[in-house]
Amino acid sequence: MRLFVILVFGVTFIELVLCYIDTQNNNFLIKRNTEEEKRYKPDWEDLDKRPLPQWYDQAKIGIFLHWGVFSVPSFSSEWFWKNWQDPHGKVALFMSKNYPPNFTYQDFAPMFKAEFFDPNKFADLFKKAGAKYVVLTSKHHEGFTLFPSKRSFSWNSVDVGPHRDLVKDLGEAVKDALVFTIHCMNEQTYADTKLWPDIKQLITDYQPSVLWSDGDWEAKDTYWKSCDLLAWLYNDSPVKNEIVVNDRWGIGIPCKHGDFYNCADRYNPGRLQNHKWENAFTLDKKSWGYRRNMEVSDVLTMKELLNHIISTVSCGGNALINVGPTKEGTIAPIFEERLLDLGKWLKVNGEGIYGSSPWSTQNDTFNGNIWYTCVKTQYDAMNPTAIPSESDTVTAVYAFFLDWPETNTLILANATSLVQDYWRIQMLGYKGNYLDYKLLPNDRVAITLPGLEHVKSENAWTLKFVPPYSVSVVL
Ligand SMILES: *[C@@H]1O[C@H](CO)[C@@H](O)[C@H](O)[C@H]1NC(C)=O
Ligand SMILES: *[C@@H]1O[C@H](CO)[C@@H](O)[C@H](O)[C@H]1NC(C)=O
Ligand SMILES: *[C@@H]1O[C@H](CO)[C@@H](O)[C@H](O)[C@H]1NC(C)=O
DSSP states (O other): OOOHHHHOOOOOEEEEEOOOOOOOOGGSSOOOOOGGGOOOOHHHHHHHHHOOHHHHHHOOOOOOOOOOOOOTTTTTTTTHHHTTSTTTTTHHHHHHHOOOOOOOGGGGGGOOOTTTTHHHHHHHHHEEEEEEEEEEBOTTOOOBBBOOOOTTTSSSSSTTTTOOOHHHHHHHHHHHTTTEEEEEEEESOOOHHHHHHHHHHHHHHHHOOOEEEEGGSSSHHHHHTTHHHHHHHHHHTTTTTTOOSSSSTTTTTTTTTSSBBBOOOTTOSSOOOOSOOEEESSSTTTTTSTTTTGGGGGGGHHHHHHHHHHHHHHTEEEEEEOOOOTTTOOOOOOHHHHHHHHHHHHHHHGGGGGTTTTOSOOOSSTTTTEEEEESSOOOOTTTTTTTHHHHHHEEEEEEEESSSSSSSSEESTTTTHHHHHTOOOEEETOSOOOOOOOEETTTTTEOOOOOGGGGGOSOOOOEEEEEESSOEEOO
16 A cells, blocks of 8 residues: 555655653653753764653554544545546546535535544543554645644634644543544645644644654655754654654655654564564554445454554564544444453453563464563663563563464463473463463473463463562573
8 A cells, every 4th residue: 555655646644643641750751861961963873873762662552543534535545535536546436426526625624523523532442442642643645634734724623624623632632641643644745834844833732752754755854854853853842752753754764764663554574673663554454544335344353453463562563553533523333342342352461562572582483373572670772672681680471372272272382491490371361370381392381271261351362471489580
């Protein structure tokens, strides 16, 4: 999908994450010595030296919202307007069949009413889902802004449509509970006159903690003046201690620079990455914006969703889960159900997700759909995806599995040294004792699971390996 976009469209997206975090817990922010604060030079070499604020590495789960005028036709995808340019495409056909001949894309805007939008309901749902940050499209390719941009007169959600500052309303509702993000995208962007003034307005007025940029494939980072903006963000912005940015800052930059990498849409490499990254994917497999003709088979199942999350976190990533709200300001019940089920799952299994780090193995060599994480006491802000080193204290290792073995026996290759060192095995969501195991030849361990009916979890389960003594053990 992204490649298609690169070739065809001349646009720029900028997504911003507005995030409110517990500033009393300084551990989550970049610690700064006020006497001698590092100032970043506007070049990648220096910008790449910035430590990753810990809150982002610990958060693991975010919600992405694609919302805008494209939510009115809610057909095809959020690229509705662009796709309409193709006179033989399905969007043009849809328009000629259902709308008067002179109907323009702009005519959809007054129909974007968001009349049922209750930001507290959104915030409550995302909190129940176990998300720690929320990303909202503040501006997509159509140029319509969900905040009163001073450079988008009569083409923003305050002047037309909902007549509300949606960025502000959602931002205030998620405050204290979640990190809030904005996504935005420009049709014709001029770095000096439009893009940076809009971004600086967003950063100053809403104080986000993530700036999620997109549409960078149009031009080089030097055209966007990306390094200058980032140096301002890191040195002088009101969110300089907690802000994190992604990697879409110009041709050739994705997967190379940024606090975290998105690389491509739905990037999920299945291997440990040596830089913090994020898997942005969507519950409706076919679109980021809401589609009225979505079918249940288009929606990720709970197992698929958990598979994404578990493999992503195990390899050092965060999961950014997209849903498209409707033009009325609601979230489709099928998405709501997935998110609530995710929250239930995380209540039981989340201790191996939030605040975890990659372990020395990601997926088990014998049983490849079993994914490991660990919890270690030290946070390495310069290398947050590093596996535990000799000097690290590991307090638990987690193994997530998505298929319950019919024999109730789970065989692992990479947990053998743990049990040989007398680490004990628990099951999250199971009230019983430590699990029994047997060492097998060829360095495998067979773990006896309790009956499935005794475990309070569905679709994916978690073993927890704990050191033999209550004091932490050095690996
Ligand atoms: C469409 O617009 C043209 C030019 O403004 C006008 O002549 C025509 O009558 C319009 N057609 C309809 C169906 O409104
Ligand atoms: C996982 O276990 C296999 C089999 O014992 C072993 O060959 C492999 O090196 C282990 N992987 C890691 C990363 O330790
Ligand atoms: C580990 O996961 C990757 C990515 O999903 C897969 O290609 C590989 O086969 C898995 N390893 C094993 C041993 O199954």
